[in-house]
Amino acid sequence: MEITVTVNGKTSTHNVPPRMLLVHYLREVLGLTGTHVGCDTSQCGACVVLKDGISVKSCTVLAVQCDGANIVTVEGLAVNGNLHPVQEGFWEEHGLQCGFCTPGVMMAAYQILQDNPNPSEEEIRAGLEGSLCRCTGYHNIVRAVKYAAEKMKAAPAGQTPTAVAAGSGEAVP
Amino acid sequence: MTTTEAPTRLFGAAIKRREDPKLITGQGNYIEDINLPGMLHAAILRSPFAHARIKRIDTEKAKSHPGVVAVYTGKDMESLNPLPCAWQAGGVKNNVNTPRALAIDEVHFTGDGVAVVIAEDRYAAEDALALIEVDYEPLPVVVDAEEATRPGAPQLHENAPNNICMRWTCGKEQETDQALQQAEVVVRQRMINQRLIPTPMETRGYVARYDAGTDEYTIWMSSQAPHVHRLLLAAFVLGVPEHKVRCIAPNVGGGFGAKIFVYPEMAVVAFASRQLDRPVKWVETRRENYVATTHGRDHITDVELGATRDGKITSLRVTTYANLGAYLSTIAPGIPTTLYGRMITGVYKIPNAFVEVLGVYTNTAMVDAYRGAGRPEATYVIERIVDILADELGMDPAEIRRKNFIPPSDFPYDNGVGMLPYDSGNYEPALNRALELVNYEQFKRDQAEARQRGKLLGLGLCSYIEVCGVAPSKWIGLPGEGWGAGLWESANVRVHLTGKVVVTTGSLPHGQGHETTFAQIVADELGVPYDDIIVQHGDTLGTPFGYGTYGSRSAAVGGTAIFKSVQKIKEKARKLAAHLLEAAEEDIVYENGKCYVRGSPDKAKTIQELALEASVGYNLPPGMEPYLDDTTYYDPPNCTFPFGTHVAIVEVDPETGMVDLLRYVAVDDVGNVINPKIVDGQIHGGIVQGVGQALFEGAVYDENGQLVTGTLMDYALPKASELPSFELDRTVTPSPTNPMGVKGAGEAGTIAASPAVVNAVVDALSHMGVRHLDMPLKPERVWRAIHT
Numbered sequence: 001m002e003i004t005v006t007v008n009g010k011t012s013t014h015n016v017p018p019r020m021l022l023v024h025y026l027r028e029v030l031g032l033t034g035t036h037v038g039c040d041t042s043q044c045g046a047c048v049v050l051k052d053g054i055s056v057k058s059c060t061v062l063a064v065q066c067d068g069a070n071i072v073t074v075e076g077l078a079v080n081g082n083l084h085p086v087q088e089g090f091w092e093e094h095g096l097q098c099g100f101c102t103p104g105v106m107m108a109a110y111q112i113l114q115d116n117p118n119p120s121e122e123e124i125r126a127g128l129e130g131s132l133c134r135c136t137g138y139h140n141i142v143r144a145v146k147y148a149a150e151k152m153k154a155a156p157a158g159q160t161p162t163a164v165a166a167g168s169g170e171a172v173p
Numbered sequence: 174m175t176t177t178e179a180p181t182r183l184f185g186a187a188i189k190r191r192e193d194p195k196l197i198t199g200q201g202n203y204i205e206d207i208n209l210p211g212m213l214h215a216a217i218l219r220s221p222f223a224h225a226r227i228k229r230i231d232t233e234k235a236k237s238h239p240g241v242v243a244v245y246t247g248k249d250m251e252s253l254n255p256l257p258c259a260w261q262a263g264g265v266k267n268n269v270n271t272p273r274a275l276a277i278d279e280v281h282f283t284g285d286g287v288a289v290v291i292a293e294d295r296y297a298a299e300d301a302l303a304l305i306e307v308d309y310e311p312l313p314v315v316v317d318a319e320e321a322t323r324p325g326a327p328q329l330h331e332n333a334p335n336n337i338c339m340r341w342t343c344g345k346e347q348e349t350d351q352a353l354q355q356a357e358v359v360v361r362q363r364m365i366n367q368r369l370i371p372t373p374m375e376t377r378g379y380v381a382r383y384d385a386g387t388d389e390y391t392i393w394m395s396s397q398a399p400h401v402h403r404l405l406l407a408a409f410v411l412g413v414p415e416h417k418v419r420c421i422a423p424n425v426g427g428g429f430g431a432k433i434f435v436y437p438e439m440a441v442v443a444f445a446s447r448q449l450d451r452p453v454k455w456v457e458t459r460r461e462n463y464v465a466t467t468h469g470r471d472h473i474t475d476v477e478l479g480a481t482r483d484g485k486i487t488s489l490r491v492t493t494y495a496n497l498g499a500y501l502s503t504i505a506p507g508i509p510t511t512l513y514g515r516m517i518t519g520v521y522k523i524p525n526a527f528v529e530v531l532g533v534y535t536n537t538a539m540v541d542a543y544r545g546a547g548r549p550e551a552t553y554v555i556e557r558i559v560d561i562l563a564d565e566l567g568m569d570p571a572e573i574r575r576k577n578f579i580p581p582s583d584f585p586y587d588n589g590v591g592m593l594p595y596d597s598g599n600y601e602p603a604l605n606r607a608l609e610l611v612n613y614e615q616f617k618r619d620q621a622e623a624r625q626r627g628k629l630l631g632l633g634l635c636s637y638i639e640v641c642g643v644a645p646s647k648w649i650g651l652p653g654e655g656w657g658a659g660l661w662e663s664a665n666v667r668v669h670l671t672g673k674v675v676v677t678t679g680s681l682p683h684g685q686g687h688e689t690t691f692a693q694i695v696a697d698e699l700g701v702p703y704d705d706i707i708v709q710h711g712d713t714l715g716t717p718f719g720y721g722t723y724g725s726r727s728a729a730v731g732g733t734a735i736f737k738s739v740q741k742i743k744e745k746a747r748k749l750a751a752h753l754l755e756a757a758e759e760d761i762v763y764e765n766g767k768c769y770v771r772g773s774p775d776k777a778k779t780i781q782e783l784a785l786e787a788s789v790g791y792n793l794p795p796g797m798e799p800y801l802d803d804t805t806y807y808d809p810p811n812c813t814f815p816f817g818t819h820v821a822i823v824e825v826d827p828e829t830g831m832v833d834l835l836r837y838v839a840v841d842d843v844g845n846v847i848n849p850k851i852v853d854g855q856i857h858g859g860i861v862q863g864v865g866q867a868l869f870e871g872a873v874y875d876e877n878g879q880l881v882t883g884t885l886m887d888y889a890l891p892k893a894s895e896l897p898s899f900e901l902d903r904t905v906t907p908s909p910t911n912p913m914g915v916k917g918a919g920e921a922g923t924i925a926a927s928p929a930v931v932n933a934v935v936d937a938l939s940h941m942g943v944r945h946l947d948m949p950l951k952p953e954r955v956w957r958a959i960h961t
């Protein structure tokens with residue numbers, strides 16, 4: 001089936017098998033290997049990306065369901081080489097060790113901050129419900145999200161960094 | 174330390190990791206990201222039975238499936254030798270009970286592979302698996318280690334009657350039994366240390382490319398020890414010399430022990446790539462990871478502790494059934510023996526101790542090292558039974574610990590059960606600091622007050638010790654006891670003529686941040702800018718041999734190898750500077766990257782200038798070889814012994830049995846700390862794996878040998894919402910074992926957390942007469958303890 005998808009601001013059209021998962025489309029067709037697969041039961045969240053501004057587990061979405069969609073992956077978080085505050089937070093606060101869960105966890109963190117720019121520790125932990133990290137014990141992930149929240153608050157109005165084209169597609173209820 | 178204190182000192186600095194920019198931008202290169210031209214994909218058919226004879230396999234339909242290139246069975250791979258088991262502790266005679274690339278006549282657990290499909294893509298390979306027909310003759314199954322040893326139990330291997338792999342003992346049996354008989358107080362408990370699934374977020378995976386022109390294999394692998402894998406695969410499995418195999422570990426998404434070992438699929442991809450003359454990739458699904466990759470722990474233990482009425486421990490006897498699974502994994506026999514039995518006395522001075530371990534085969538996944546490997550099991554036994562003794566005597570658990578701690582004056586300390594001497598320790602300050610942080614006295618009042626209101630609060634202590642930097646080859650290699658090889662590490666340091674310093678190491682980071690910490694060591698020692706230091710690892714072609722990263726050994730052993738290479742380079746630089754400055758070598762001072770004649774620092778040669786001189790090589794002192802380049806093979810004189818005290822505070826809901834971990838305080842002593850940010854991160858992650866064991870995790874097999882907890886849906890990995898933030902502190906007792914005084918920090922959290930949390934829950938329920946509960950403390954188990 002033919003699909004046209006915008007990924008990290010770039011639109012392309014491909015013929016994909018109907019059963020192809022979004023994560024495989026991103027990794028194998030587009031070569032965007034930043035999005036990872038950590039399970040086969042939609043538990044781990046290593047595969048989280050934004051679809052039309054909303055975080056989704058890309059192992060649970062078919063590529064054909066993304067025809068016309070706007071996808072942002074970890075590769076689209078930094079703009080012109082400037083790290084997104086979420087990325088900065090993970091680096092500053094040692095929010096990653098092996099880094100395998102990190103792309104998905106950062107996209108989940110991005111969503112947490114979209115929903116609530118000033119989350120408490122409890123809210124951050126609740127927001128990470130769909131993400132598993134086996135290395136960090138989450139302690140520094142929580143700190144990283146807090147760091148990002150502070151950083152985003154400090155950015156002058158209108159200049160809050162956002163991921164490429166994130167949320168600019170049609171909102172999905 | 175030889176470096177003079179300079180404001181720019183990096184040893185001890187909490188700098189952020191240089192590994193991260195690539196990983197946070199999606200540029201990481203994990204095994205699944207390796208794609209080679211012409212690459213094929215493998216999928217493995219695993220046995221649906223935990224024990225069965227294979228009568229017939231028909232692969233014809235699968236072979237003709239579109240996209241399928243080949244299908245192989247165990248018979249096709251008969252030329253490959255079974256995998257080796259390296260650690261023959263307890264004089265294991267039947268260490269031939271190891272897996273083959275694919276099972277041939279009989280399967281012994283549901284992780285056993287029986288056929289592999291190689292196809293143009295993974296979807297086609299998976300589809301074709303369903304077309305393979307296998308006739309099995311099911312055989313009786315046993316999954317419990319104690320049951321497996323009973324007469325009449327199903328037998329796995331002919332050469333292991335009653336499924337016993339080995340019986341191993343340490344300590345003094347007669348003296349211990351006598352002391353127990355004479356003890357004023359004896360407490361006894363059976364404890365189950367349940368089976369865990371390591372669960373690195375990245376599963377295993379291998380990509381093999383055979384080059385017919387050179388007759389060489391290149392194998393990319395998600396691995397903690399590529400040099401060891403190369404050696405074992407080449408020499409034992411493939412039967413080729415090691416220079417014909419090159420192993421490369423790209424970014425590795427966690428290991429926790431499970432990626433130390435040689436696995437059948439390594440041989441499968443190597444074989445298929447050679448047969449088909451095309452690269453072959455296999456990446457494990459999570460489901461496969463759960464059934465086929467090694468598990469950890471799985472002990473059934475009976476413990477007896479004798480003491481005087483005033484709380485002095487006199488004797489300890491421990492008997493353990495250690496479930497080893499269906500076959501022997503690479504170092505499996507070493508875990509419940511050397512790393513468990515010899516650590517059983519913990520931080521206490523126990524004059525009489527004896528440990529007996531039965532290693533047992535069952536129809537389950539192989540059990541081998543999982544974070545902590547033997548030490549968490551040992552710590553759990555001693556830290557639980559000490560609490561039970563405190564309860565019996567009506568003593569404060571902190572007091573009974575203090576009373577039995579090995580005093581600082583006793584180091585180096587021989588624990589009497591055959592461990593190497595504990596290098597250094599001072600246990601009481603860590604305990605006191607932890608109690609101060611939780612405000613122990615206040616907590617006791619709060620707890621009493623809460624009980625009045627029907628609220629159940631509990632506090633649990635764990636004062637642990639672990640053995641890290643596991644090395645001395647002459648000890649760990651001992652045939653019949655050790656693992657028949659060394660455990661030294663090597664490192665090469667080279668100062669190029671541009672002044673860039675390239676470090677190659679045999680250690681293999683998979684989240685620990687060696688590129689950062691190793692560069693910190695070199696920056697200080699050599700006095701060169703941190704950014705000029707490059708740390709390379711992971712490719713057996715470009716790095717010196719190393720045994721790999723596990724057992725919290727990379728800083729203490731691998732790091733010291735680097736440190737020593739730098740010293741050699743400095744020596745040579747001083748000789749060269751003496752020549753260039755026309756001075757005597759004894760008069761040359763090396764300081765902050767410069768060599769000068771004592772008293773005249775203004776006329777200095779920088780290390781960069783000296784590297785250039787050494788490289789161009791036309792003005793060297795007589796007899797000196799060009800280049801600043803040195804390699805060290807470092808075999809430490811001893812292990813290191815970190816320690817500390819962790820405290821957990823929990824609230825138990827009497828209505829539901831839910832345990833809420835309210836606070837967690839950890840005071841660790843890991844010797845000198847190179848990078849506190851990274852060490853803290855290791856402690857955090859370790860704690861959560863220990864908490865996971867205490868409260869959530871547990872692999873469950875049914876009586877047919879089917880893994881009931883076969884997905885992340887059924888196996889409860891800890892989540893962010895179930896945990897608090899942690900409160901960390903440190904005491905510092907440098908290790909005298911190595912020149913940097915470092916000990917190791919990778920496993921401390923996991924070792925300490927399970928007993929601390931269980932002790933806390935038992936404490937919360939102690940007034941109801943609860944003395945022990947087996948992990949995991951799921952609500953149902955706790956609820957039953959409250960309501961029966």
Ligand code: FES
Pocket residue numbers: 036037038039040041042043044045046047048057058059060
């Ligand atoms: S891969 Fe685990 S949730 Fe998507």
Ligand code: FES
Pocket residue numbers: 095096097098099100101102132133134135136374426427684
């Ligand atoms: S950093 Fe390794 S799983 Fe999260």
